[in-house]
Amino acid sequence: MVTAEKALAVDPAGFSPDGTVSYNRVSPDPSQPDLAHGAILYLDDITVSFDGFRALNKLSLSIDVGELRCIIGPNGAGKTTMMDVITGKTRADSGTAFFGQNMDLSRLSETGIARSGIGRKFQRPTVFEDHSVFENFELALKMDKGVWPTLFARLTGEQRIRIDEVMTTVGLSARAYDPAGLLSHGQKQWLEIGMLLAQDPKLLLLDEPVAGMTDEETERTAELFVSLAGKHSLIVVEHDMDFVAAIARRVTVLHEGAVIAEGSLQQVKENERVVEVYLGR
Amino acid sequence: MSSIALLPVSAPRQPVAFRLYSKLGWTGLAATWGVLVLLALLYYLVPESSALHVPDYVIVLIGKIMCYAMVALALDLVWGYAGILSLGHGLFFALGGYAFGMYLMRQIGRDGVYKSDLPDFMVFLDWKEYPWFWAGTDQLWWALLLVVLVPGLLALVFGFFAFRSRIKGVYFSIITQALTYAAMLLFFRNNTGFGGNNGFTDFKRIADIGITLPGMKVTLFLLTAVALLGALLICRWIVTSKLGRVLVAIRDAESRLRFCGYDTVGFKLFVWCVSAVIAGIAGALYVPQVGIINPGEMSPANSIEIAIAVAVGGRGTLIGALVGAGLLHGLKSWVTVAFPEFWLFLLGMLFVLVTLFLPQGIVGLWSRLKKR
Numbered sequence: 001m002v003t004a005e006k007a008l009a010v011d012p013a014g015f016s017p018d019g020t021v022s023y024n025r026v027s028p029d030p031s032q033p034d035l036a037h038g039a040i041l042y043l044d045d046i047t048v049s050f051d052g053f054r055a056l057n058k059l060s061l062s063i064d065v066g067e068l069r070c071i072i073g074p075n076g077a078g079k080t081t082m083m084d085v086i087t088g089k090t091r092a093d094s095g096t097a098f099f100g101q102n103m104d105l106s107r108l109s110e111t112g113i114a115r116s117g118i119g120r121k122f123q124r125p126t127v128f129e130d131h132s133v134f135e136n137f138e139l140a141l142k143m144d145k146g147v148w149p150t151l152f153a154r155l156t157g158e159q160r161i162r163i164d165e166v167m168t169t170v171g172l173s174a175r176a177y178d179p180a181g182l183l184s185h186g187q188k189q190w191l192e193i194g195m196l197l198a199q200d201p202k203l204l205l206l207d208e209p210v211a212g213m214t215d216e217e218t219e220r221t222a223e224l225f226v227s228l229a230g231k232h233s234l235i236v237v238e239h240d241m242d243f244v245a246a247i248a249r250r251v252t253v254l255h256e257g258a259v260i261a262e263g264s265l266q267q268v269k270e271n272e273r274v275v276e277v278y279l280g281r
Numbered sequence: 282m283s284s285i286a287l288l289p290v291s292a293p294r295q296p297v298a299f300r301l302y303s304k305l306g307w308t309g310l311a312a313t314w315g316v317l318v319l320l321a322l323l324y325y326l327v328p329e330s331s332a333l334h335v336p337d338y339v340i341v342l343i344g345k346i347m348c349y350a351m352v353a354l355a356l357d358l359v360w361g362y363a364g365i366l367s368l369g370h371g372l373f374f375a376l377g378g379y380a381f382g383m384y385l386m387r388q389i390g391r392d393g394v395y396k397s398d399l400p401d402f403m404v405f406l407d408w409k410e411y412p413w414f415w416a417g418t419d420q421l422w423w424a425l426l427l428v429v430l431v432p433g434l435l436a437l438v439f440g441f442f443a444f445r446s447r448i449k450g451v452y453f454s455i456i457t458q459a460l461t462y463a464a465m466l467l468f469f470r471n472n473t474g475f476g477g478n479n480g481f482t483d484f485k486r487i488a489d490i491g492i493t494l495p496g497m498k499v500t501l502f503l504l505t506a507v508a509l510l511g512a513l514l515i516c517r518w519i520v521t522s523k524l525g526r527v528l529v530a531i532r533d534a535e536s537r538l539r540f541c542g543y544d545t546v547g548f549k550l551f552v553w554c555v556s557a558v559i560a561g562i563a564g565a566l567y568v569p570q571v572g573i574i575n576p577g578e579m580s581p582a583n584s585i586e587i588a589i590a591v592a593v594g595g596r597g598t599l600i601g602a603l604v605g606a607g608l609l610h611g612l613k614s615w616v617t618v619a620f621p622e623f624w625l626f627l628l629g630m631l632f633v634l635v636t637l638f639l640p641q642g643i644v645g646l647w648s649r650l651k652k653r
Contacts, residue, residue, distance in 0.1 A: 087540060089536075109544075110536075110539045110540060111539050111542060111543060111544045111545075114539065114540050114541060114542035115542040119540070120540050122537070126534050126536075126537045127534070127537070128529070128530045128533050128534055128537070128538075129533055129534075130529055130533055131526060131529065131530065131533075135526055138523065138526070139523075139526060139527065139530055139538070139541060139543075140541050145541070145542045145543045145544075146544075146547070147524070147544075147547045147548055147551050150522070150523050150524045150527055150543075150548070151519070151522050151523070151524040151551075152522070153522070153523040153524075195541070199541060199542065
């Protein structure tokens with residue numbers, strides 16, 4: 001455990017260099033989440049309706065700092081809508097969403113939420129197809145993203161090294177100068193995951209990250225996610241149960257816009273309500 | 282707009298050391314501008330009796346085409362890179378022209394038909410003094426400032442609301458078209474204070490020097506050449522910077538970029554305003570060379586012509602806008618004299634043919650041939 005003074009001196013993500021999480025840290029910067037209480041995301045009583053259809057129905061959920069949480073549920077359970085609410089794409093009709101102790105997500109724009117440290121991978125891989133793989137990483141890389149700094153931006157040696165690291169992590173070094181549009185579906189998934197890493201968010205939202213990947217790619221993705229947990233917090237939405245089994249510590253089951261079960265994968269599987277929903281009994 | 286994703290990107294594939302153009306590119310630019318300067322010298326220094334003398338109308342025509350090229354360049358910056366198709370760039374061009382035209386009207390002094398301090402059209406309306414927005418327009422510096430400020434501020438206000446409301450694609454194009462049309466109707470009114478449908482004409486002087494003197498003509502010609510080159514290099518600098526890559530990313534996947542932490546509204550607004558200012562400067566250079574500005578410049582057809590010039594030359598290449606504008610207006614000045622009734626048919630046909638067979642324009646064709 002680090003002391004408060006020491007924790008203040010380490011990086012703003014609230015993690016000390018050895019990867020342990022400091023819980024007694026005071027966030028001095030209002031544009032960054034205060035993680036002192038150990039939770040990075042609190043959703044409380046969130047309701048979202050589209051034309052009378054309740055996509056989310058009083059959803060409550062809390063994610064701990066450094067946690068890797070899997071979210072499963074049948075189609076239409078509200079998984080993607082939940083991610084939309086967290087990233088500011090959709091506004092909740094009622095309820096509250098907080099990032100850390102201090103940041104009310106309903107008051108922030110999509111850009112503001114991204115800058116405060118929430119990264120998102122879309123369900124359909126979305127990359128900048130006309131740009132090379134390297135340029136995709138350059139755009140994602142954590143730095144000042146205002147108009148003027150961008151106009152005058154030149155990559156520093158350190159930033160190039162960081163991009164190289166991420167490219168190696170996601171296995172795209174050989175494709176660095178190919179247009180992203182020429183990558184296979186699985187490689188695009190990796191590129192987008194890599195872009196998230198380059199963005200260095202505190203909380204990663206991953207919507208079906210292994211869809212369209214080969215078994216081998218899926219396995220490597222599982223390893224990557226497990227290695228990220230602890231340094232980052234992850235929320236993974238996935239249908240592939242083998243993948244969930246490979247990475248899951250805690251699983252949340254959504255159904256009709258609300259949480260119906262939460263626990264280890266085994267506990268969830270044995271939950272009567274979950275069995276009912278999945279098997280339609 | 283998925284078709285836009287097929288456009289070429291001139292951002293370097295391998296972001297090596299920063300450079301604007303390749304050696305070949307610089308040579309081409311130097312050669313082109315060398316020819317322009319040579320033409321100016323042949324016009325100004327060689328006596329009219331000589332076979333080498335460049336006649337007056339050639340200088341005026343090329344000067345005019347350079348202005349069209351500049352506004353096409355401005356459009357390519359927003360359309361070819363950020364995917365924002367404006368069908369109202371003629372408005373910014375005309376506003377720059379009107380802003381400088383006010384100064385040109387003041388320079389007429391008492392040499393108008395009515396020998397009054399006021400421009401003839403104001404005398405005709407029985408106005409006794411200049412309206413408030415004419416204040417200061419007798420000063421060259423203020424007029425030059427207006428040339429930049431008026432199109433720039435209009436673009437800023439319009440762009441802010443349009444981009445903040447996330448108006449995109451064809452909806453944005455239609456609104457810009459409506460904007461220039463509305464402005465045209467406004468400027469047609471005599472009471473608006475800009476000479477109604479006659480606009481401004483009969484210019485006499487700039488900075489008290491006669492506007493018809495060869496020295497003035499060659500100065501305007503060279504200024505236009507310098508402005509065009511400057512605008513090209515500024516645009517090229519923008520699109521080769523990281524901001525240029527952000528613009529293309531806006532064109533291809535704007536929402537992804539927002540989740541990367543970029544405020545896309547600010548980027549669009551920046552490039553939109555730069556584009557409007559370049560168009561305004563082009564208009565200001567156009568008016569003294571052509572000798573007239575009227576609301577016809579704001580007609581939707583004019584703005585569409587600019588877009589066609591960019592499409593013909595090749596979107597997202599900058600140089601293509603210059604090639605397209607040069608070709609289109611060269612062709613226009615010949616066709617409208619030889620077969621005036623066929624110009625619009627030809628224009629429409631050209632657009633259809635380019636869209637079908639040359640989706641990346643002339644420059645796209647050139648780079649495809651080079652790759653083979």
